[in-house]
Amino acid sequence: MTEYVKLIFGDREYELPLLEGTEGEKAIDISRLRQDTGLITLDYGFASTGSCASAITFMDGEKGILRYRGIPVEQLAEHATFKEVAYLLINGDLPTREQLTRFSVLLNDHSLVHEDMRHFFENFPRASHPMGILSSMVNALKSFYPALQSTEEEINITVTRLLSKVRTLAAMSYKISRGHKVVYPRPDLAYCANFLNMMFDSPVKPYAIDEDVVKALRVFWILHADHEQNCSTSAVRIVGSGRVNLYAAISAGIAALWGPLHGGANQAVIEMLTDIAEHDNISQVIERAKDKNDPFRLMGFGHRVYKTYDPRAKIMKRMAHRILEKLRISDPLLDIAKELEEVALKDDYFIAHNLYPNVDFYSGIVLRAIGIPTNMFTVMFAIGRLPGWVAQWKESIDDPRWKLSRPRQIYTGPLERKYVPVDER
Numbered sequence: 001m002t003e004y005v006k007l008i009f010g011d012r013e014y015e016l017p018l019l020e021g022t023e024g025e026k027a028i029d030i031s032r033l034r035q036d037t038g039l040i041t042l043d044y045g046f047a048s049t050g051s052c053a054s055a056i057t058f059m060d061g062e063k064g065i066l067r068y069r070g071i072p073v074e075q076l077a078e079h080a081t082f083k084e085v086a087y088l089l090i091n092g093d094l095p096t097r098e099q100l101t102r103f104s105v106l107l108n109d110h111s112l113v114h115e116d117m118r119h120f121f122e123n124f125p126r127a128s129h130p131m132g133i134l135s136s137m138v139n140a141l142k143s144f145y146p147a148l149q150s151t152e153e154e155i156n157i158t159v160t161r162l163l164s165k166v167r168t169l170a171a172m173s174y175k176i177s178r179g180h181k182v183v184y185p186r187p188d189l190a191y192c193a194n195f196l197n198m199m200f201d202s203p204v205k206p207y208a209i210d211e212d213v214v215k216a217l218r219v220f221w222i223l224h225a226d227h228e229q230n231c232s233t234s235a236v237r238i239v240g241s242g243r244v245n246l247y248a249a250i251s252a253g254i255a256a257l258w259g260p261l262h263g264g265a266n267q268a269v270i271e272m273l274t275d276i277a278e279h280d281n282i283s284q285v286i287e288r289a290k291d292k293n294d295p296f297r298l299m300g301f302g303h304r305v306y307k308t309y310d311p312r313a314k315i316m317k318r319m320a321h322r323i324l325e326k327l328r329i330s331d332p333l334l335d336i337a338k339e340l341e342e343v344a345l346k347d348d349y350f351i352a353h354n355l356y357p358n359v360d361f362y363s364g365i366v367l368r369a370i371g372i373p374t375n376m377f378t379v380m381f382a383i384g385r386l387p388g389w390v391a392q393w394k395e396s397i398d399d400p401r402w403k404l405s406r407p408r409q410i411y412t413g414p415l416e417r418k419y420v421p422v423d424e425r
């Protein structure tokens with residue numbers, strides 16, 4: 001039985017349907033609000049506005065819960081491969097052994113990129129940021145693979161092609177930016193190990209696959225795989241609502257992720273920790289973060305949804321300790337991060353604002369230990385998030401209620417006035 005919310009406006013009373021999600025969260029369906037009342041809603045940043053119904057990821061920001069298709073991220077990080085998680089997000093269930101084998105074969109078949117794409121890389125200025133390169137190259141894939149994406153089969157091939165090639169594109173970008181020989185994907189290596197090999201193998205120093213490093217990367221990517229309607233996923237859905245091809249929608253997601261308030265925070269955290277290491281100024285940094293007149297924010301802290309410790313940050317913090325110990329690396333930035341966390345979590349401002357470490361706070365420590373250059377940290381986030389973006393895009397195009405995204409506005413400009421010729425102004 002549908003429940004309603006009463007809206008009294010002017011001398012009329014309206015009933016707005018109340019929707020309830022699987023986990024009991026409630027939403028007012030305002031899809032007919034303007035049509036019935038002439039009113040619209042306004043919600044900067046969409047803090048109280050849902051854009052869709054989705055069955056992919058569930059987050060409870062107050063309890064620090066994150067589940068992909070109902071499975072807690074903690075269990076997936078502990079037991080699953082990244083391929084299994086990608087399959088789960090996109091298809092709704094974990095793959096059987098046969099489905100996983102077929103998925104692996106397809107990922108391998110589509111791991112190469114067209115040789116002509118090398119010229120694109122070679123013509124970017126050497127100092128280009130890898131996120132700008134990745135966004136451009138993913139968009140360019142449509143030119144090399146123009147096949148339509150209307151049938152389920154065509155969409156599945158495009159999805160698999162993208163999931164596989166994104167690693168190759170990222171590694172090529174790194175190798176070419178350093179003037180090094182490109183390393184091709186190998187059929188005998190699984191998803192994560194293949195990427196590491198493409199990144200770090202070289203004719204003079206063959207890359208030794210270390211299972212601890214592979215596991216660290218696997219957990220990193222699983223933790224980043226999806227996060228419901230975040231900024232970049234919303235960009236993918238909004239751009240996709242124009243019925244543009246998947247490559248263009250994902251390219252928009254990569255661009256949105258680049259920002260330091262979003263996926264670019266992992267790079268910003270390391271830059272912040274490095275600056276603290278140089279100036280030994282944790283207390284000043286905390287004071288700056290609290291100063292309303294200072295635009296500085298404590299990078300890697302705070303979240304639009306989590307008002308408690310980000311469950312991913314807990315796992316990432318453990319992974320940072322584990323990988324540094326396994327590789328016998330001592331990273332002073334980890335100690336600084338832990339000290340910064342300890343000071344912040346005791347500070348009334350952070351407590352009052354429910355500001356806790358998010359996924360980006362410790363992730364950079366893990367990536368440094370793996371050997372990923374800092375300017376590629378957000379590229380690593382993008383590779384991890386790709387299955388989530390794809391799953392959300394697929395869910396949107398399959399949703400019968402989905403339509404072109406076109407928000408309204410409250411106009412605050414001048415009332416009607418006349419054009420004045422230039423010599424009379």
Ligand code: SDX
Nearest residue numbers: 227230261262263265289297298299300301302303304353
């Ligand atoms: C990601 O949405 C997702 O799911 C994203 C993500 C994903 O997986 O896709 O989880 C990945 O993007 C994680 C977030 C990475 N970004 C950062 O670490 C950048 C630093 N954090 C912030 O800038 C901030 O916390 C946001 C942007 C993440 C969230 O901020 P909101 O929800 O827009 O809240 P707000 O900016 O309105 O801040 C509310 C209050 C303000 O104080 P008041 O004016 O109310 O007194 O909290 C303060 C803010 O000043 N605040 C901070 C702060 N974050 C919020 N103060 C200092 N340092 C911070 N980091």
